Amino acid sequence: MQSVRAIADAIVVREGGYVDDRHDPGGATNHGVTIHTMRRLHLDLDGDGDVDKRDVRLLTTAQAVDIFIEHYFERPRIGLLPDALQPSVFDMYVNAGGNAVKILQRLLNGFGEPVVVDGALGPNTAAAVTRAMTKAPEHFVDAYGIARRNYYYDLAYSYPTMRKYARRRDGGKGGWIVRAEEFISAKYDLTDQQHKARVASWA
Numbered sequence: 001m002q003s004v005r006a007i008a009d010a011i012v013v014r015e016g017g018y019v020d021d022r023h024d025p026g027g028a029t030n031h032g033v034t035i036h037t038m039r040r041l042h043l044d045l046d047g048d049g050d051v052d053k054r055d056v057r058l059l060t061t062a063q064a065v066d067i068f069i070e071h072y073f074e075r076p077r078i079g080l081l082p083d084a085l086q087p088s089v090f091d092m093y094v095n096a097g098g099n100a101v102k103i104l105q106r107l108l109n110g111f112g113e114p115v116v117v118d119g120a121l122g123p124n125t126a127a128a129v130t131r132a133m134t135k136a137p138e139h140f141v142d143a144y145g146i147a148r149r150n151y152y153y154d155l156a157y158s159y160p161t162m163r164k165y166a167r168r169r170d171g172g173k174g175g176w177i178v179r180a181e182e183f184i185s186a187k188y189d190l191t192d193q194q195h196k197a198r199v200a201s202w203a
Contacts (some may be wrong), residue, residue, distance in 0.1 A: 006078070007087050008068040011094050012061050014179060020053065023161040031064035032094055039040035041067070068094055076101065080126035082133055095179070101125070103147050108132055111140070113130050131150055145184035152176040153198055159180045160203070167199045 026034035038059070039051045045058040073079065078086055092100035098119030105117040105125060112135075113128035133140045134179030144179045156166035156176070166174040172182075173195050181189045190198070 002087065004069055004073055004086075004090075007059075007090055008037065008065045008073070008088075011068055011091055012064050014091070014182075015064075018057050023164070028053045030059045031061055032058045033059055033064050033067055037067065037071070041071075077121045077126075080121060080123070081129055085129065085133070085144060088141065088145055088148065091179070091183065096151070099149075099151065103151055104129070104144060105128070107144055107147050122160065142184045142188055146179055146188060148183070149177060149190075150182035152180060156199075157202070163199070163202055167195075167202065171196055171199070 011159065012031045015029075018030045019030070020028040026036065028035040028180070035051065035053065035056050038055055042051065043055060043059070043063075044051050045055040068090075073090050076093055078090050078093065079184075081089055089100050089104060092103065100120045102117050102119045104121075105115050105119075106130075108115050108125065108128045109117070111132040113132050114127050115128050121193075136143070152166050156163045156174075164174065165176045167177075168174050172192060173190070177190070
């Protein structure tokens with residue numbers, strides 16, 4: 001089993017460095033930590049009395065890892081989940097917050113394990129995951145990764161400005177799709193043709 005810190009280290013690498021994309025609702029981001037998160041945590045790294053883009057640029061990878069572990073793993077209680085599922089849910093929580101748990105809860109309902117879709121990971125959801133994984137031990141982690149991928153496609157379909165994250169300029173798989181497929185078995189990866197069929201209706 002990977003340690004939580006090792007998973008967080010991999011997330012930081014996956015997130016990359018400083019980005020300030022006007023289409024990204026997270027705003028200025030560094031190592032996956034948004035300016036909104038830094039303001040919420042009062043991370044005034046340059047000591048000038050406010051948290052702005054300069055502070056985002058100053059954030060180190062080590063600080064990002066610590067933030068992810070405390071605020072995106074421990075506080076949402078990702079550790080309640082089976083070890084095999086933790087990396088994908090943790091990665092998705094960094095990327096999409098409580099939607100990571102909502103995706104899981106919707107999936108559980110589809111597996112015949114009814115839970116409330118509220119984005120909160122507690123004992124009921126964790127117990128339902130254990131039962132679902134007992135039913136489909138070889139498939140549940142893949143099913144979650146596929147549900148993540150579908151979430152990204154649906155989000156891009158609904159918000160055209162987000163499509164660049166799901167589809168590259170040359171029509172290939174965008175970063176979101178590649179990211180989701182890192183957590184599923186290769187046999188479930190979409191072919192280039194399948195991906196292009198999913199995005200064919202996009203302008």
